Amino acid sequence: MWNVGSFLRVEKGFQMAEKSDSKPEITRRGFLSWVRAGWIAFTAAAATGSLSAFRFMFPNVLFEPPQIFKAGFPSEYADGMVDTRWKEKFRVWIVREGNLIYALRSVCTHLGCTPNWLSTEEKFKCPCHGSGFYISGINFEGPAPRPLERVRISLAEDGQILIDQTQIFQQEKGQWSNPESFLII
Amino acid sequence: MIDSLKELINSISSPSFFLTLSIILLGVSLYFKQFWTRRSLGIAAAISGGLFLFSVTDENFREIVAKPDNLPIIALLFLVGFFTWLSLHLAFDNDRRKAAGEPILEKQETLPKTFVWPDLVYIEFIALIVCTVVLIVWSVLLKAPIEEPANPADSPPSTKAPWYFLGLQEMLVYFDPWIAGVVIPSIIVLGLMAIPYIDRDVKGSGYYSFRERRPQILVFLFGFSILWVFLIILGTFFRGPNWNFFGPYEFWDVHKVVLMNNVNLSEFIWVRGMGIGLPRNWLVREIFGIVLLLGYFAVPPYLLARGWFRSYYEKLGINRYLLMMFLLLSMLALPIKMYLLWIFNLKYIVSIPEYFFNI
Amino acid sequence: MKKLFTVKNTQIWKSIFRHGPPEDRRNRSLAVLANVFLHLHPVKVRSSSIRLRYTWCMGGLTFFLFLVLTVTGILLMFYYRPTVEYAYGDIIDLREQVPLGAMREIHRWGAHAMVISVWLHMFRVFMTGSYKPPREFNWVVGVLLLVLTLLLSFTGYLLPWDQLAMWAVTVGSNMARATPLMGTEGPGTALLVLGDVKLVHAGNDARFFLLAGRFVGAATLLRFYVLHCIAIPFVASILMAVHFWRIRKDGGISGPL
Numbered sequence: 001m002w003n004v005g006s007f008l009r010v011e012k013g014f015q016m017a018e019k020s021d022s023k024p025e026i027t028r029r030g031f032l033s034w035v036r037a038g039w040i041a042f043t044a045a046a047a048t049g050s051l052s053a054f055r056f057m058f059p060n061v062l063f064e065p066p067q068i069f070k071a072g073f074p075s076e077y078a079d080g081m082v083d084t085r086w087k088e089k090f091r092v093w094i095v096r097e098g099n100l101i102y103a104l105r106s107v108c109t110h111l112g113c114t115p116n117w118l119s120t121e122e123k124f125k126c127p128c129h130g131s132g133f134y135i136s137g138i139n140f141e142g143p144a145p146r147p148l149e150r151v152r153i154s155l156a157e158d159g160q161i162l163i164d165q166t167q168i169f170q171q172e173k174g175q176w177s178n179p180e181s182f183l184i185i
Numbered sequence: 186m187i188d189s190l191k192e193l194i195n196s197i198s199s200p201s202f203f204l205t206l207s208i209i210l211l212g213v214s215l216y217f218k219q220f221w222t223r224r225s226l227g228i229a230a231a232i233s234g235g236l237f238l239f240s241v242t243d244e245n246f247r248e249i250v251a252k253p254d255n256l257p258i259i260a261l262l263f264l265v266g267f268f269t270w271l272s273l274h275l276a277f278d279n280d281r282r283k284a285a286g287e288p289i290l291e292k293q294e295t296l297p298k299t300f301v302w303p304d305l306v307y308i309e310f311i312a313l314i315v316c317t318v319v320l321i322v323w324s325v326l327l328k329a330p331i332e333e334p335a336n337p338a339d340s341p342p343s344t345k346a347p348w349y350f351l352g353l354q355e356m357l358v359y360f361d362p363w364i365a366g367v368v369i370p371s372i373i374v375l376g377l378m379a380i381p382y383i384d385r386d387v388k389g390s391g392y393y394s395f396r397e398r399r400p401q402i403l404v405f406l407f408g409f410s411i412l413w414v415f416l417i418i419l420g421t422f423f424r425g426p427n428w429n430f431f432g433p434y435e436f437w438d439v440h441k442v443v444l445m446n447n448v449n450l451s452e453f454i455w456v457r458g459m460g461i462g463l464p465r466n467w468l469v470r471e472i473f474g475i476v477l478l479l480g481y482f483a484v485p486p487y488l489l490a491r492g493w494f495r496s497y498y499e500k501l502g503i504n505r506y507l508l509m510m511f512l513l514l515s516m517l518a519l520p521i522k523m524y525l526l527w528i529f530n531l532k533y534i535v536s537i538p539e540y541f542f543n544i
Numbered sequence: 545m546k547k548l549f550t551v552k553n554t555q556i557w558k559s560i561f562r563h564g565p566p567e568d569r570r571n572r573s574l575a576v577l578a579n580v581f582l583h584l585h586p587v588k589v590r591s592s593s594i595r596l597r598y599t600w601c602m603g604g605l606t607f608f609l610f611l612v613l614t615v616t617g618i619l620l621m622f623y624y625r626p627t628v629e630y631a632y633g634d635i636i637d638l639r640e641q642v643p644l645g646a647m648r649e650i651h652r653w654g655a656h657a658m659v660i661s662v663w664l665h666m667f668r669v670f671m672t673g674s675y676k677p678p679r680e681f682n683w684v685v686g687v688l689l690l691v692l693t694l695l696l697s698f699t700g701y702l703l704p705w706d707q708l709a710m711w712a713v714t715v716g717s718n719m720a721r722a723t724p725l726m727g728t729e730g731p732g733t734a735l736l737v738l739g740d741v742k743l744v745h746a747g748n749d750a751r752f753f754l755l756a757g758r759f760v761g762a763a764t765l766l767r768f769y770v771l772h773c774i775a776i777p778f779v780a781s782i783l784m785a786v787h788f789w790r791i792r793k794d795g796g797i798s799g800p801l
Contacts, residue, residue, distance in 0.1 A: 058748060059756050059763060088338040091759075106338075111362070112718040113340035113711065128344040128715065130427030142427065145361070146538065166747075172538055257656035261663075268600065268664055272671035275597070291592050291672075292800050298588040302566050302575040305585060305594045305797075312601045313608050320612065320657065324649035328639070334632040335710035337759060344711040347701050349659050349694060354715075363730050366719025377687045380670075381680035390676035391800035393598075398673060405670050409663075541722070542731035 065090050067165040070156055074101060074185045082117045082124075082135060092151060092163055093117065093124075095135060101183040103153045103163050104137045110144040124148065138171065147171040150181045191243065195432030200355075200419060201527040204520065207415050211406060218395075221273045233266070243434045249422055253327045258348055258421045265414050269406070275393040276402075283396070291392040342439055343426040351420030352413050358428070359522045361533075361543045369519070376512045383501065383509045408516055447532035450474045467537050474535035478544060481518075486510035584788045586796045593799035598672070602665035603797075606693075607784065609658040616651040617773065624703070626769035628762045631705035655697050662693050682790040685783055692780045699772035702765060713768075714760050720751040727751060 069090055077083050077096040086092045091106045091114070104124075108115050113128035123140075124133040131142030138147045152167040161183065169181035176182070214220040240246045250259065279289045299305075332341070346354045356365035389397040423430055425437035448457075451470050455463050464470045486507060490498040498506045525531040535544045551557055563574035573587045592598065623642055624634045638648045666686065669675060675683035702713045721727040725736065727750045736743040746758050756763035791797065 057753060057756070062757055063762055064757055064759065091337075108340075111344075111715045112721075113344060113714065114338055115340070127340045127342040128427075128711065130429075143357075145543075168746075257653070257660060261660050264660060264664060265667075268667060271597065271600075272668065276671065289800070291590075291598060297591060299591045299594065300569075300572045300576075300588055301585045302572045302582070304591075305589060306582065308594060308596065308601070309604055312596075312604060316605055316608060316657075317612070320650055320654055321646075323653050324646045327649065327653070329649045329652040330708070331635060331639075331704055332706040332708045335628075335705045335707055335760075337710065337761075339707075340711055341707045344715050346712055346716050347698060348656075349697065350716065353719075361722065362719050363722035363724060363727075367723050367727075367730075374687060374691055377666075377690075378684045381675040381677070381683045384675075385677060387676060389673040391672055391674050393672055401673075402671065409667060409670075414663075537731075540731055540734050541729050 069163055071103075071161040071163050073160055074155075074183070077101060082119070084117055086163075087114075090163070090165070092165065094153075094161070094163075097135070099185050101153065101161065101185060102137075102181065103151050104148045105151055105165070105168070107149070108144060109139070109146050109148060110142070115148075150176060152180045153183045154180065155183065191434040195435050198423070198430075198432040199527075200423070200430055201524070203419060203423075204411070204415070204523065207411050208407075208520075211411060215273075215395075215403065215406075218277045221270060221277050223274075226267075226270050226274070229266070229270070233263075240433060245434050245436050249437070253330050254348065255421055256323075256327065258417065261414065262418055265410060269410060272393055273395060276395040279392060279394050280396040283394075289392050289394075343428075345420070345424075348417060348421055351424075352416035354428070355416045355420045355424070356519060359519070359526055361541075363541065364544065369515075372512070372515050376515070379508060379512065383505055383512075404513065404516075412516065412519060447526065447530045449533045449536045450477070450531060451536060453529075453531070467539055471535050471537055474533070474544075478535055482511065482514055485514060584792055586792065589796055590799050593797055598799075599797060600664060600668050602661050602668055606658055606661045606665055607788075609654050609661060610780070610784070612654050613651060613658065614777065616647055616654065619647055620651060621773060626703065626766050628705065628765060631703065631765060635704045635706075655700060659693060659697055662690050666690060679790070679794045682787060682794060685787045685790070689780060689783050689787060692776055692783070696772060696776050696780070699768040699776065702760070702768045703772065705765060710760055713764070717751055717754050717760070720754050721749065723750040 069086075071086060071092075071094060074096075077094060079096055079098060081096060083094045083096070086094065087106050093104045093106055095102055095104060106114050108126040108128065108131055110126065110129055110131050113126050115124040115126040115131070115133065117123075118125050122135060124135075124137075126132070126142065126144070129143050131139060131144035133139050133144070133148050136147075137150065139145075147170075150169040150171075152164040152169070154162050154164070156162040167180065169175035169178055219225065241250065249255065275290060279291075282289055345351065353365055353370060356369060359365070360369070384401055386398075388394075395402060422433070425431040426439040426441070429441050429443050431437055431441070451463060451474060454473050455461060455470065468475075489510070490506065494506075494510075497509070501509065522534075525534075533543045535542065537543065562578055564571045566572045566575040576582045576585055576587050620638065623638055625631060635648065639645050669683065669686065698713075698716065702709045721729045722731075724730045725732045726744065727733060728742075728744060728746050730744075730750075733742075733744050733749075746752065752758065754764075754767075755761075756767045
């Protein structure tokens with residue numbers, strides 16, 4: 001809010017001065033509105049500048065492995081196996097159970113460490129804080145609050161599996177029933 | 186004999202045991218001012234030093250303590266202990282002087298003012314040299330550790346945050362990341378900043394004193410030495426692989442299994458209490474927890490303003506009083522939640538995983 | 545002795561030191577007043593307030609450690625390249641190949657010591673009630689400096705690019721994912737949607753801002769390097785100037801007012 005009172009107080013004195021001046025070129029009111037406009041413009045410019053500097057810190061291009069990649073043909077994946085070939089590069093496991101194929105992110109839902117697939121114990125085990133997940137991705141031990149996340153899986157035109165990590169499906173939200181979260185072959 | 190003693194210590198060691206012990210120690214020691222004399226410092230130093238020497242003979246203890254990165258935490262433990270003693274020693278001394286009508290230590294008008302050059306400048310100079318020598322000796326004797334090159338695909342067992350954040354990591358056992366990692370740190374920082382705007386009492390400004398600032402010192406010592414420094418010690422020396430608790434002489438077994446069967450408040454009430462299942466609607470399901478939580482932050486300030494804290498309420502005014510109560514209750518929420526977990530296996534008071542909102 | 549006397553009579557000497565040796569009252573005052581660094585102190589202080597047992601010298605030591613870390617940090621920067629390819633090897637080289645191989649040790653242990661001395665300084669200031677009026681705002685500046693010290697240490701933690709660094713920062717920065725409304729897994733974030741589009745996701749949340757990526761990677765290393773070497777020390781220096789200036793204006797080092 002503009003402090004009207006203080007403006008009015010000044011106004012009186014100014015008007016008196018104005019009277020003695022024979023040629024008033026800029027009126028007091030006009031001058032003040034310019035000052036006001038100036039301050040508004042300055043504040044807006046400063047805010048825009050800070051916002052742009054903030055935006056500057058969010059990169060547009062990431063030098064990370066692409067989020068969407070082709071993972072070979074479904075026949076390359078054996079039944080009942082967790083395939084770890086994409087883990088190092090793309091942080092995804094591909095699991096096949098019968099004719100069901102799904103892709104799990106290899107990021108622990110506790111604090112983001114990378115779990116390992118222990119084939120003898122049939123579980124994903126996070127070394128950081130001991131969370132354990134079944135082959136389905138459901139958590140059953142340790143501090144992890146929820147199951148591993150699935151990512152979007154589909155068949156590309158050439159018949160290869162297409163993994164799209166931009167879309168994530170969470171079991172506890174009931175998203176695993178979404179047809180894009182698994183593949184039936 | 187020694188082995189069975191170690192066994193005994195291992196078996197009674199637990200976070201709840203240590204926390205309770207340190208709270209009792211703090212309370213008792215502040216109650217008896219005899220605790221803050223030179224003699225008791227000597228006794229405390231002898232006991233803790235003896236305990237340390239005895240423990241160092243143990244292989245498992247030595248392995249943890251002798252890590253180069255853990256040296257500063259041992260230093261921190263003894264430094265905080267010593268300086269707590271020193272500050273309270275001086276504070277009780279000042280209290281005695283005031284009671285006897287003598288001038289306090291910091292304001293003996295018989296002493297003249299002194300020139301900064303050379304008196305203060307030389308003290309600073311000597312402090313710098315001592316500090317430099319300590320740092321260089323430390324650096325020559327102990328190599329800074331470096332592990333394997335970073336590998337995003339291979340998490341190492343037992344990942345700990347940097348040591349000064351281990352208090353926060355310990356809080357992760359009792360709270361979800363959004364509270365332990367975001368809300369609590371913000372409240373700590375803002376709460377620290379708010380201190381001079383809540384405690385504006387001119388008494389006790391610029392000198393050690395206990396009698397004139399009893400509540401302030403109690404709260405600060407509880408927050409700093411127990412909820413911050415003690416939790417760091419706990420996280421460094423007693424939390425092993427998988428953040429499991431290990432006694433001081435226990436081997437850090439990667440495969441130690443700790444059964445955690447924690448129950449939410451809603452399950453306590455709906456399932457165990459009333460014998461019906463959890464309601465579908467999250468608001469109905471969690472209504473008791475929400476009411477409890479709101480009540481926790483609303484009722485004590487109201488009741489205390491009319492009771493024990495009446496004088497504070499009148500002195501501080503409504504805004505400052507509410508801010509103070511909010512900060513105090515937030516601070517107490519941590520130990521309360523810890524004991525709730527230890528005693529009742531209570532996991533969440535309010536649990537709305539639909540919106541990642543668990544408290 | 546005579547030679548020194550002639551040196552002191554030269555124009556060069558006199559242009560640098562405008563007063564005599566600090567042996568009398570006048571020149572001792574001038575030694576402090578005429579020196580840009582020393583004039584952060586008053587000319588005279590209460591005898592009791594400079595006793596080590598009252599001040600513990602922790603504030604001074606913290607500042608000194610900051611200087612030590614600045615100097616050793618600059619030296620380390622001559623050999624260290626903040627890229628995924630080179631960072632780890634450069635740290636090994638700093639120990640094995642570079643003359644005075646203890647430079648990284650001084651930097652690391654000094655950083656630990658600085659965190660401790662900052663805490664003890666705060667502890668002393670609290671126990672002497674030195675945050676009370678008129679020093680309230682300086683306490684606030686001090687809290688900010690404490691936070692910056694921890695941030696400096698945390699950003700430095702990543703630079704060796706070893707397993708400890710990477711996973712401590714992964715775990716630490718994962719907290720940011722849980723920021724209310726600003727992290728993908730924060731409470732309330734799920735409400736921020738436009739139709740089917742999530743407004744806050746792993747590609748623009750608080751953690752992304754911190755790491756410059758979805759994972760701790762090359763961009764994170766560079767970002768933490770710049771924060772550690774330039775940005776945070778820059779802000780901390782400004783706040784330190786404010787901190788020291790206000791100590792001086794509010795009645796000098798510790799003591800009752």
